[in-house]
Amino acid sequence: MTKKMQGKNRLKMKFINRYLESPLILASGILGTEAKLMARVAATGVGAVTTKSCGLEPRSGHQNPTVIAFEHGLLNAVGLSNPGVEAQVTEIKKLKKLLKEQQLKTKVIASFFGFSSQEFIQVASLLAKAKPDYLEMNPSCPNVASENKECFSDTPSGIYELTKAVKKVAGDIPLIVKLSPNVADIVSIAKAACEAGADAICAINTLLGMAIDLESGRPILTNKMGGVSGPAIKPVAVRCVYQISQAVDVPVIGLGGVSNADDALEMIYAGASAVGVGSAVYQNGIEVFSNINDELDSWLIDKKIKSIGKLRGKAWSSDKNV
Amino acid sequence: MTKMCNKTNHPVSKPIAVAVKEIIQENYRTVTIVTDVRLDAKPGQFVMVWHPDKAEKPFSITTASPFSFTVQDVGEFSHFLVHKIKLGDKIWYRGPFGDGVYQVVKGRKILVAGGCGCVPLHALAKTIFKQEGTKNTLIIVGARNSKELLFVERFRSLGFRVEVATDDGSMGFCGNGVELLVKHLSEKSASCVYSCGPSPMLKALAKQCHQLNVPIQVSLEEIMKCGFGVCGSCAKQGRLVCKDGPVFDRWL
Numbered sequence: 178m179t180k181k182m183q184g185k186n187r188l189k190m191k192f193i194n195r196y197l198e199s200p201l202i203l204a205s206g207i208l209g210t211e212a213k214l215m216a217r218v219a220a221t222g223v224g225a226v227t228t229k230s231c232g233l234e235p236r237s238g239h240q241n242p243t244v245i246a247f248e249h250g251l252l253n254a255v256g257l258s259n260p261g262v263e264a265q266v267t268e269i270k271k272l273k274k275l276l277k278e279q280q281l282k283t284k285v286i287a288s289f290f291g292f293s294s295q296e297f298i299q300v301a302s303l304l305a306k307a308k309p310d311y312l313e314m315n316p317s318c319p320n321v322a323s324e325n326k327e328c329f330s331d332t333p334s335g336i337y338e339l340t341k342a343v344k345k346v347a348g349d350i351p352l353i354v355k356l357s358p359n360v361a362d363i364v365s366i367a368k369a370a371c372e373a374g375a376d377a378i379c380a381i382n383t384l385l386g387m388a389i390d391l392e393s394g395r396p397i398l399t400n401k402m403g404g405v406s407g408p409a410i411k412p413v414a415v416r417c418v419y420q421i422s423q424a425v426d427v428p429v430i431g432l433g434g435v436s437n438a439d440d441a442l443e444m445i446y447a448g449a450s451a452v453g454v455g456s457a458v459y460q461n462g463i464e465v466f467s468n469i470n471d472e473l474d475s476w477l478i479d480k481k482i483k484s485i486g487k488l489r490g491k492a493w494s495s496d497k498n499v
Numbered sequence: 500m501t502k503m504c505n506k507t508n509h510p511v512s513k514p515i516a517v518a519v520k521e522i523i524q525e526n527y528r529t530v531t532i533v534t535d536v537r538l539d540a541k542p543g544q545f546v547m548v549w550h551p552d553k554a555e556k557p558f559s560i561t562t563a564s565p566f567s568f569t570v571q572d573v574g575e576f577s578h579f580l581v582h583k584i585k586l587g588d589k590i591w592y593r594g595p596f597g598d599g600v601y602q603v604v605k606g607r608k609i610l611v612a613g614g615c616g617c618v619p620l621h622a623l624a625k626t627i628f629k630q631e632g633t634k635n636t637l638i639i640v641g642a643r644n645s646k647e648l649l650f651v652e653r654f655r656s657l658g659f660r661v662e663v664a665t666d667d668g669s670m671g672f673c674g675n676g677v678e679l680l681v682k683h684l685s686e687k688s689a690s691c692v693y694s695c696g697p698s699p700m701l702k703a704l705a706k707q708c709h710q711l712n713v714p715i716q717v718s719l720e721e722i723m724k725c726g727f728g729v730c731g732s733c734a735k736q737g738r739l740v741c742k743d744g745p746v747f748d749r750w751l
Contacts, residue, residue, distance in 0.1 A: 206730070207729050207730070208730075208731045208739075209731060210731035210734045211731065211734035211735075211737065213734075213737030214734040214737050214738075229731065240554060241547070241554055241556065241723075241724060242514065242549055242593075243725070244724055244726075244727075244730055245512055245513050245514070245593070246509065246510060246511055246512035246513070246727065247511060248509060249509055250509065251729070253725075255730055258724075390513070390516070390551065392516035392589060393551040393589070397549075399554075408509060456729065458729050459725075459727055459728065460509060460510070462728065462742075
């Protein structure tokens with residue numbers, strides 16, 4: 178924690194088996210490539226940092242253009258570029274060492290993917306050796322659909338089988354399952370993940386989208402389609418968190434379009450136990466995390482609220498029959 | 500509940516199409532592509548250049564007004580740009596990017612360019628020229644041989660003192676730019692050394708300047724995807740080359 182952050186007990190939030198110093202989490206795929214960079218984010222006062230999703234083998238991802246900013250958010254098809262699980266284990270160990278040296282209580286979430294259930298299981302068991310605080314399974318990247326050998330995230334049965342298998346190798350490291358909004362019924366998928374033993378749900382991954390250049394008449398992204406994030410998807414994310422958090426008994430990380438304290442509170446009101454921040458780094462830089470923390474803390478003091486956790490699910494009372 | 504914060508608007512970063520107005524042959528495998536737009540860019544900033552038939556890659560800005568960039572035929576995309584782009588064709592760019600830019604300091608300055616490293620240093624030289632003229636600045640241009648030299652005439656036509664270093668001695672000092680720099684620094688120190696060039700050269704330059712206690716500003720290169728500080732592809736020692744750089748006051 179930065180000195181400024183010390184004593185901000187109002188922001189402490191219970192998440193699965195422990196407390197996060199702040200409900201804010203660095204979302205997967207943003208800045209999560211290097212230990213020193215993640216330690217820099219940790220120093221801004223986030224509760225946890227998520228490493229960029231890693232797979233079994235090193236992968237360079239799609240060709241540029243891979244990321245653009247449109248009027249209301251980002252569109253990306255980075256395509257799961259990563260150094261492979263072996264290098265990632267080293268990086269996570271390095272990160273944990275840096276956090277310890279800097280006396281930061283920031284938790285580490287290790288995100289991972291596979292192109293088959295066998296790969297998911299292999300990567301999870303190898304990643305577990307780095308002893309991250311949490312594992313986050315990402316079966317929901319919209320940018321690699323053609324490479325997936327199985328459909329994981331679009332059916333309850335697919336997510337059930339995968340979660341069950343991965344849970345067996347995760348040992349005592351809690352497993353977060355990240356869900357795609359590109360499905361008809363996200364609640365049934367969240368329920369299936371929880372029945373299979375998921376310890377938390379992360380909602381939502383990006384929405385599948387596209388942008389076309391008018392001068393050339395071509396899709397801008399080399400992959401043609403990509404994931405939409407940022408302010409444009411916030412109402413979708415809030416809706417998903419609202420539905421899922423009432424349907425399951427595990428905590429939910431609310432993620433999608435959060436760029437200020439109002440957005441973070443909206444997620445918590447919807448039922449989130451932690452709030453992911455990603456694309457907002459584009460507009461506001463790495464300082465976005467400390468800015469949101471400061472704004473939340475001042476607001477809680479002003480409202481005489483002792484713990485932000487008390488606000489979780491405040492919007493539920495409006496509708497008990499979702 | 501009252502609004503706690505005002506949302507900033509979301510800046511757009513989509514490729515913008517511009518027409519090619521002029522193509523300048525710089526040496527046997529290097530051209531400068533001049534467009535018909537003006538950029539509000541600082542020396543050291545870069546753009547992501549896209550062509551829908553090929554790829555998108557970062558390029559230093561040679562001149563901001565009009566916007567031009569320089570391409571050396573070294574790979575598939577640069578080969579395409581050097582050989583296939585004609586006058587009147589469209590080219591796309593995003594940017595300019597980079598918060599870390601060259602800062603002009605007072606006193607004696609030495610600019611050391613290796614190969615294509617001339618490009619951002621050209622933008623810097625123009626700024627120095629406008630701010631204080633050419634008298635406090637020496638420019639060292641290094642290359643493997645005389646055929647590979649770049650921008651020597653551009654710098655000279657601005658009025659700068661230019662010294663050339665070639666590895667094979669085919670023109671000017673026989674040796675690399677860093678060796679020539681050390682020779683000059685041993686005669687008279689400098690308030691800052693500015694550089695851009697191949698990584699091994701920059702690393703050697705940083706080491707020498709550190710030993711001689713001379714401040715540096717070096718422009719670094721990394722593989723980039725977004726260009727605006729979110730994807731983390733260009734992370735180096737906790738810094739983002741695209742956003743925190745590309746100009747740093749040390750080798751990372």
